[in-house]
Amino acid sequence: MRRLLLFLLFMVTTGAIAVFSVQNATAVSLRFLAWQSIQLPLGVLLVLVAVLALWIPYIASAGR
Template sequence: MKTLAPFLTSLVIAIWVVAIAIISVQNATPVSLKFLTFQSVQIPVGLFLAFSAALGLIVMAVLQPLWGLAGSGQGNSRLEDDAEFFVDDEDF
């Protein structure tokens, strides 16, 4: 059961990579992004999507351990609640 989560994560990432590859092949024309007064250089849409996906993966990989540290003070009571919830009825 523990191998299911990494498999599903890999599957989702693989689907995203394939989708980005298909979009980048179909939209090879360069585009320029504009935000307020800033304008980027012209890059293909697929390259922009690949950079955005990579940046999102990196940011989430950095933030997940920080969320774990923020909730570590409440972790003990949560584990105790889980232990009380998963009581085997056959012992009674």
């Protein structure tokens, strides 16, 4: 049952990101302190940030 709920949560989140990405296809750049990224569509940037947010705890725990 828990796996089904996690799968449904994943699918709803993925669908929401897909709809948001299609509706906001304008190019944006990310700025952090003195660093600025290249111009990317908002959806691509959102996916990259989501993947990074999912992998950072995994990489941090592997270093222990």
